[in-house]
Amino acid sequence: MAPIRDKFTIHSKAIVCQDVELKGDITIGSGTIVHPKATIFAVAGPIVIGSGCIIEESAIIVNRRKEVMRIGDDNLFEIGCRIEAPSIGFFNTFSTRSRVHHTVRISSFCVIGANCVLAPADDDTLSDYTVVYGPSAERRTWTGKGKIQEADLRRKHAEYLREMLPKFNRLRRGDGT
Amino acid sequence: MVSNVLYHCPCLSASSVPPPPHLESSAYSFHPLHTLFFCEECDAVRCNRCVSVEVSGYYCPNCLFEVPSASVRAEKNRCARNCFMCPNCRNTLSVVPSDPPDAGDGRLSAPISTVGEPPFFLYCNHCRWDSSEVGITFEKPTGLAAQLQKLEDYAPESLEFDRLKEHFEPILPAASAALARDIPGVAKYTPHARSGRPSGKDRSANKDEMPEYKSRLDINHASTYGSGGGDVDVELMRRLEDVSEIASLEQRWNYSWSTSLETRDLKPLRIPLHSKRSKRCPACTHILIKPEQKAQSVRYKIKLVAANYLPAITVALPHQIEMLGHISAEAAKRSTKAPVDDDKDTRGGLQAGKTYPFHMSLTNPLYDPIQVRLSVQRMHVAAAVSSGEGGTIDKARRPPFAISIPTTPFSVAPFAEAWEYEDDEEMFGLDDDELEARLSGREKEPKPRSKTVGILEKRANVTVVGGEVALGKEARGEVKFNMLVAYTYRSDDPAPSEGHDISPSKKAALETKTFAFYTVVDLGNIIPKEEARIDPYDV
Numbered sequence: 001m002a003p004i005r006d007k008f009t010i011h012s013k014a015i016v017c018q019d020v021e022l023k024g025d026i027t028i029g030s031g032t033i034v035h036p037k038a039t040i041f042a043v044a045g046p047i048v049i050g051s052g053c054i055i056e057e058s059a060i061i062v063n064r065r066k067e068v069m070r071i072g073d074d075n076l077f078e079i080g081c082r083i084e085a086p087s088i089g090f091f092n093t094f095s096t097r098s099r100v101h102h103t104v105r106i107s108s109f110c111v112i113g114a115n116c117v118l119a120p121a122d123d124d125t126l127s128d129y130t131v132v133y134g135p136s137a138e139r140r141t142w143t144g145k146g147k148i149q150e151a152d153l154r155r156k157h158a159e160y161l162r163e164m165l166p167k168f169n170r171l172r173r174g175d176g177t
Numbered sequence: 178m179v180s181n182v183l184y185h186c187p188c189l190s191a192s193s194v195p196p197p198p199h200l201e202s203s204a205y206s207f208h209p210l211h212t213l214f215f216c217e218e219c220d221a222v223r224c225n226r227c228v229s230v231e232v233s234g235y236y237c238p239n240c241l242f243e244v245p246s247a248s249v250r251a252e253k254n255r256c257a258r259n260c261f262m263c264p265n266c267r268n269t270l271s272v273v274p275s276d277p278p279d280a281g282d283g284r285l286s287a288p289i290s291t292v293g294e295p296p297f298f299l300y301c302n303h304c305r306w307d308s309s310e311v312g313i314t315f316e317k318p319t320g321l322a323a324q325l326q327k328l329e330d331y332a333p334e335s336l337e338f339d340r341l342k343e344h345f346e347p348i349l350p351a352a353s354a355a356l357a358r359d360i361p362g363v364a365k366y367t368p369h370a371r372s373g374r375p376s377g378k379d380r381s382a383n384k385d386e387m388p389e390y391k392s393r394l395d396i397n398h399a400s401t402y403g404s405g406g407g408d409v410d411v412e413l414m415r416r417l418e419d420v421s422e423i424a425s426l427e428q429r430w431n432y433s434w435s436t437s438l439e440t441r442d443l444k445p446l447r448i449p450l451h452s453k454r455s456k457r458c459p460a461c462t463h464i465l466i467k468p469e470q471k472a473q474s475v476r477y478k479i480k481l482v483a484a485n486y487l488p489a490i491t492v493a494l495p496h497q498i499e500m501l502g503h504i505s506a507e508a509a510k511r512s513t514k515a516p517v518d519d520d521k522d523t524r525g526g527l528q529a530g531k532t533y534p535f536h537m538s539l540t541n542p543l544y545d546p547i548q549v550r551l552s553v554q555r556m557h558v559a560a561a562v563s564s565g566e567g568g569t570i571d572k573a574r575r576p577p578f579a580i581s582i583p584t585t586p587f588s589v590a591p592f593a594e595a596w597e598y599e600d601d602e603e604m605f606g607l608d609d610d611e612l613e614a615r616l617s618g619r620e621k622e623p624k625p626r627s628k629t630v631g632i633l634e635k636r637a638n639v640t641v642v643g644g645e646v647a648l649g650k651e652a653r654g655e656v657k658f659n660m661l662v663a664y665t666y667r668s669d670d671p672a673p674s675e676g677h678d679i680s681p682s683k684k685a686a687l688e689t690k691t692f693a694f695y696t697v698v699d700l701g702n703i704i705p706k707e708e709a710r711i712d713p714y715d716v
Binding site: 138140143 | 265266273274275276277298300303304305306307309310421
């Protein structure tokens with residue numbers, strides 16, 4: 001395997017803590033917050049993360065394919081989740097300990113429930129507003145009601161973190177390796 | 178393959194001797210210690226099967242509000258406040274306001290008010306179901322029960338039920354006073370004056386006089402309202418495109434009445450109430466378990482559990498523990514797991530024809546030291562070993578094995594706080610070394626029998642005794658034997674006569690109580706000698 005060359009492009013307004021494990025070619029957009037102990041591995045291909053995302057502790061984002069893994073804006077990756085989806089839209093929520101395989105493409109406004117495993121055998125695309133929940137990962141479609149309130153809440157969450165995290169955690173500065 | 182010890186509860190039967198453990202029916206009389214209770218008045222063990230249960234209170238699992246029993250009947254065992262259950266995923270619904278009007282694309286110009294905007298609706302955070310899908314919205318976020326009351330009262334099922342109550346009420350005899358207590362709606366009507374208590378003849382006469390009941394709706398059309406299995410359901414099945422359109426069983430069985438089969442017709446339910454139960458001894462009706470009145474506290478006012486009275490016995494096979502230790506060490510070194518399993522089964526299991534030592538540890542829960550005596554119950558292997566075939570089958574069912582355990586009484590120290598045991602730390606360090614020395618010693622040279630059978634160690638309030646099981650060559654099945662545990666303890670007499678009686682009667686003031694109970698010790702399955710692989714015993 002070719003040695004992984006680290007190349008981090010982190011926006012100046014993004015908040016990435018010191019204790020984050022980054023590997024490979026990673027781009028992080030403005031306003032994104034990466035909590036300590038998160039892991040972003042661009043092992044085979046690059047990862048591009050949009051703006052306003054919140055990546056919590058023990059979240060693992062891995063790209064094992066050569067193509068670019070694009071993550072959109074305003075997504076929430078909760079604690080312990082493991083994401084390998086090649087493309088993610090915006091305003092999605094990946095709840096605690098959820099697992100998404102590299103065969104799934106996720107659009108926008110989706111919610112993957114806690115401890116759900118999305119690992120279909122062949123390529124699958126989750127359309128907008130899909131909610132995955134329950135131990136057997138049943139799906140249903142959300143009507144989208146309450147999405148403005150949720151978007152507002154997400155923004156407030158990100159703003160609060162932007163204020164509080166630097167007070168208690170060391171931040172990674174610049175494009176260091 | 179885990180060896181365990183279960184305790185016998187006689188369950189008010191005449192003989193206290195338990196059935197032999199190789200019989201299938203004996204499994205129901207033996208329980209793990211943590212499920213048993215102890216009645217102090219009767220001095221007997223009680224289990225969940227023989228204890229009498231009564232409800233001590235009702236509460237809503239969501240809002241933890243204790244509901245008085247009168248309201249329980251009135252509200253049909255559901256929470257009367259704003260607790261609703263999502264019909265889709267059975268989680269709790271929360272009341273949320275609607276979104277503010279969307280001015281642009283995500284840019285929020287006006288701040289969202291804290292109260293929120295009407296109309297309010299119920300929303301499930303887990304599966305994102307909301308009640309606007311079934312058309313239930315509210316004008317105010319509080320007092321949802323009242324707002325939904327009208328909807329529920331005029332449902333066809335409730336009206337039908339009310340009509341049934343009205344119909345049956347005049348026919349009931351003077352015993353309707355009891356009924357009035359049970360169903361609140363009936364109390365309004367004055368009971369008919371019947372002459373005396375109706376005898377059998379009168380009752381039949383009453384039946385003939387009973388007017389015919391006319392239901393509100395014709396029964397033929399009833400299938401439009403519920404899953405009656407009528408034509409409506411058949412039509413539904415014909416039109417079905419996706420199986421998720423049909424409500425699953427878990428979604429439907431919480432409803433009081435049968436509802437329609439379609440998922441989209443499922444309405445939010447009020448959360449059913451849970452109950453807190455108190456348990457009584459069946460013989461003397463002494464309360465054994467009484468929970469606290471508050472719904473959120475998990476403690477008990479009265480808690481007479483057997484674990485506080487009976488010594489806890491655990492059994493372990495040291496060669497198994499040693500094997501597991503070796504295996505985990507080996508597994509850490511290598512990556513494949515396939516060859517290890519076979520070894521574990523043959524080396525760690527009980528092989529026919531061999532003799533295995535086992536350790537039993539007894540933990541004393543009382544504040545006084547106890548003297549314990551163990552004895553193995555004689556198992557009557559029936560003398561039906563007559564013909565050849567019948568003989569081998571019987572032999573297969575009752576494995577011949579011999580148990581030897583120490584029969585002399587031994588003491589177990591009383592329970593005390595951890596810091597009161599002085600040489601605790603040294604003991605713990607010594608234990609591993611001692612045990613290792615014993616195990617390795619046993620492998621090197623055959624130790625005299627007294628070392629494996631007998632009291633092995635005493636630390637804190639635990640005593641470990643060793644026993645041996647010798648398996649016959651043709652042994653099959655499980656190694657299970659009943660063991661009688663008798664223990665005596667001194668309970669201090671609280672009478673204030675100690676001041677006057679000085680010398681010899683001081684000891685007489687202390688009572689020595691004896692209690693005996695049966696247990697079954699299960700050491701595991703025997704691996705027969707002929708085959709090294711596991712044979713499925715589905716006899």
